[in-house]
Amino acid sequence: MTDPRERILARLKAAPKRPIPECPAWSAPTYGADERKAKFRAMLEASHADVHEVTAADWPDRLKAILAAKGVRSMLYAPDSAAGRQLAAGWTGDFALVPYDHPVEDMKEILVTGVDAALTTAEAAIAQTGSLVLWPSADEPRLMSLLPPIHVALVAEETLADSLAEILTAQNWAASMPTNAVLISGPSKTADIEQTLAYGVHGPKELIVLLLNAGDGR
Amino acid sequence: MAAEALKSDFGGKAHIALNDPKLRANFRRAMDGLMTKRAAQFADADEWNALRARGAAVRARALAQLPELLERLEARCQANGIQVHWAETTAEANAIVLGILQAAGAKRVIKGKSMVTEEMHLNAHLEAHGIAAVESDLGEYIIQLAGEAPSHIVMPCIHKNKVEIAELFADKIEGQAYTENVDELTAAARKALRGRFADADAGISGVNFAVAETGTLVLIENEGNGRLSTTLPPLHIAVTGIEKVLEKLEDVPPLLSLLPRSATGQPITTYVNMITSPRKAGEKDGPKAVHLVLLDNGRSRVYGDSELSDTLRCIRCAACMNHCPVYTRVGGHTYTFTYPGPIGKILTPQLEGLDCAGDQPHASTLCRACADVCPVQIPIPDLLVRLRTEAVHPSATAGVKGGGSAQSLSESLGWRGYTAMYGSPLIYRVVTRLMGLFGNWVPASAPMLKQWTSVRTKPKFAAKSLHQLAREKGFSHD
Numbered sequence: 077m078t079d080p081r082e083r084i085l086a087r088l089k090a091a092p093k094r095p096i097p098e099c100p101a102w103s104a105p106t107y108g109a110d111e112r113k114a115k116f117r118a119m120l121e122a123s124h125a126d127v128h129e130v131t132a133a134d135w136p137d138r139l140k141a142i143l144a145a146k147g148v149r150s151m152l153y154a155p156d157s158a159a160g161r162q163l164a165a166g167w168t169g170d171f172a173l174v175p176y177d178h179p180v181e182d183m184k185e186i187l188v189t190g191v192d193a194a195l196t197t198a199e200a201a202i203a204q205t206g207s208l209v210l211w212p213s214a215d216e217p218r219l220m221s222l223l224p225p226i227h228v229a230l231v232a233e234e235t236l237a238d239s240l241a242e243i244l245t246a247q248n249w250a251a252s253m254p255t256n257a258v259l260i261s262g263p264s265k266t267a268d269i270e271q272t273l274a275y276g277v278h279g280p281k282e283l284i285v286l287l288l289n290a291g292d293g294r
Numbered sequence: 295m296a297a298e299a300l301k302s303d304f305g306g307k308a309h310i311a312l313n314d315p316k317l318r319a320n321f322r323r324a325m326d327g328l329m330t331k332r333a334a335q336f337a338d339a340d341e342w343n344a345l346r347a348r349g350a351a352v353r354a355r356a357l358a359q360l361p362e363l364l365e366r367l368e369a370r371c372q373a374n375g376i377q378v379h380w381a382e383t384t385a386e387a388n389a390i391v392l393g394i395l396q397a398a399g400a401k402r403v404i405k406g407k408s409m410v411t412e413e414m415h416l417n418a419h420l421e422a423h424g425i426a427a428v429e430s431d432l433g434e435y436i437i438q439l440a441g442e443a444p445s446h447i448v449m450p451c452i453h454k455n456k457v458e459i460a461e462l463f464a465d466k467i468e469g470q471a472y473t474e475n476v477d478e479l480t481a482a483a484r485k486a487l488r489g490r491f492a493d494a495d496a497g498i499s500g501v502n503f504a505v506a507e508t509g510t511l512v513l514i515e516n517e518g519n520g521r522l523s524t525t526l527p528p529l530h531i532a533v534t535g536i537e538k539v540l541e542k543l544e545d546v547p548p549l550l551s552l553l554p555r556s557a558t559g560q561p562i563t564t565y566v567n568m569i570t571s572p573r574k575a576g577e578k579d580g581p582k583a584v585h586l587v588l589l590d591n592g593r594s595r596v597y598g599d600s601e602l603s604d605t606l607r608c609i610r611c612a613a614c615m616n617h618c619p620v621y622t623r624v625g626g627h628t629y630t631f632t633y634p635g636p637i638g639k640i641l642t643p644q645l646e647g648l649d650c651a652g653d654q655p656h657a658s659t660l661c662r663a664c665a666d667v668c669p670v671q672i673p674i675p676d677l678l679v680r681l682r683t684e685a686v687h688p689s690a691t692a693g694v695k696g697g698g699s700a701q702s703l704s705e706s707l708g709w710r711g712y713t714a715m716y717g718s719p720l721i722y723r724v725v726t727r728l729m730g731l732f733g734n735w736v737p738a739s740a741p742m743l744k745q746w747t748s749v750r751t752k753p754k755f756a757a758k759s760l761h762q763l764a765r766e767k768g769f770s771h772d
């Protein structure tokens with residue numbers, strides 16, 4: 077037995093067997109329908125994110141206005157996502173749309189320092205902690221929500237759940253975990269220097285959430 | 295290896311730390327802030343009790359099935375395309391990491407925060423082989439610039455104030471002017487590290503939870519450096535202790551609700567990063583290869599004792615040190631080894647041996663503050679007492695490294711004499727009588743007494759013992 081794996085496992089298996097304890101009852105908090113959205117907004121805003129309520133029809137214009145006011149010159153977008161296509165159709169914004177359409181190796185410069193913002197969608201949202209649930213994909217790669225100084229996330233109100241526990245069960249994540257799943261609950265931050273909060277240490281300095289209202293299309 | 299030569303000198307270092315007003319102010323301020331923020335998170339006692347009972351059970355369940363879960367984790371990771379390595383010692387783990395990097399021709403490494411790689415002294419090992427490893431967590435980056443070790447497991451540079459950091463940055467970062475503005479200091483680090491992320495041939499990270507059911511590595515952080523280290527470079531190596539495994543994905547939410555709230559008083563960290571595979575065909579980013587290194591380094595020995603193995607439930611939240619009256623006063627470097635505070639006092643002697651860290655279980659008042667706040671209910675004070683005992687009377691089963699190393703002839707004779715005295719009325723009477731007659735002649739500087747009287751006044755012996763006085767007053771024997 078010279079293999080470290082065998083030796084470690086042998087030692088663990090030789091240890092006295094212990095009973096497997098019961099899991100005591102616990103459930104994540106739940107909210108009523110109105111309370112849920114208010115909680116989500118309040119939690120996100122408390123962690124320094126901006127939340128805007130938008131509709132399926134007006135969000136591209138709202139996005140344009142918000143980013144133009146911040147002086148954004150270029151925004152990374154996903155040309156093959158539904159949101160990306162809607163945005164790019166007839167784009168006449170004040171700033172350039174930069175597609176993430178090649179592997180990172182071919183466009184590292186642009187990604188690392190060349191864009192001011194990026195737009196992604198979120199799979200779902202969580203009221204308890206004010207979190208966005210992202211499942212980055214081939215269309216909407218992982219670095220979009222990470223490298224540019226401003227991250228804009230579009231999330232549909234009907235995907236708003238109470239807790240992560242609820243989402244894991246309802247969507248049966250255990251059966252099909254993606255390459256990467258990530259919860260985002262605000263802009264990048266640190267308190268490493270004298271416990272003073274500072275934003276944008278490595279990831280985005282700003283997180284802008286566009287909450288897509290269900291149905292009505294006002 | 296440097297790590298193996300280390301020996302704890304708690305008393306000596308504590309003395310220096312206690313006389314350093316700047317250090318004490320830095321820790322006091324930080325710990326007060328962290329305690330207040332945590333208390334606000336767990337204001338609802340019922341919620342806290344139910345949640346921590348669940349968290350403790352989830353960890354205990356995982357440990358009860360540890361070997362099976364490790365095998366399942368390995369199988370699931372491999373099926374997902376993550377390569378799994380096992381290391382019995384830190385030297386083996388260092389060699390594995392170095393081997394992976396060399397095979398990939400990697401020269402530049404960017405690191406996310408990881409206490410296990412601190413335990414391995416990985417950076418020094420890589421550097422000795424011509425590979426530069428840059429820490430990217432702001433706190434870790436600061437102490438790497440300063441050439442120091444972390445003094446806290448969550449906030450590694452908590453011992454430094456902003457003036458010290460401002461001086462350090464002005465000195466070490468090219469073109470950086472002196473500023474105490476925290477936003478400017480943070481921006482300077484972002485700028486300096488952006489390029490290092492982009493250039494890195496590999497990223498190295500720790501792991502908070504490894505889920506056996508799905509082969510998923512869960513990493514939590516606020517800065518985004520952890521996500522960058524595990525996404526931008528073409529190669530990702532995750533290093534974890536074997537105890538970090540969880541049975542199911544559904545075990546993550548309760549622990550995720552305990553860890554950041556206990557650690558920094560945040561409801562959740564900014565990022566919760568769940569990694570299940572390397573980049574798949576068609577995906578545009580993410581590392582092309584992911585490796586998981588499982589480090590034992592004494593943990594399987596700790597596992598052999600059913601009481602001491604509670605140590606392995608730890609989720610490294612640091613609440614125990616934040617609330618420890620000893621840690622707050624002496625700071626993290628006093629503990630010499632990687633893990634300071636109450637968790638360090640039970641973990642270090644077991645990993646490194648009671649012969650080189652045997653003084654640590656004594657560096658406690660047993661006030662139980664740590665046990666009160668531990669989100670996974672580790673009975674730290676009980677384990678401290680147990681380790682004190684193991685140092686003198688090693689139990690046959692436990693096999694704690696260095697057990698029995700504190701045995702001393704004079705101490706055991708002393709206790710034997712004490713037992714004999716209290717076991718025999720005659721000897722007791724003779725000894726108390728002698729003490730009454732001659733005790734006050736014994737100088738405070740007498741051998742053995744000296745240590746005790748160095749910080750206390752020597753008591754005065756009464757000429758007559760209480761028993762004698764009682765007898766003279768006519769009270770009968772009982």
Ligand code: SF4
Binds near residue numbers: 610
């Ligand atoms: S022992 Fe408990 S309180 Fe201390 S770091 Fe570990 S989990 Fe947190």
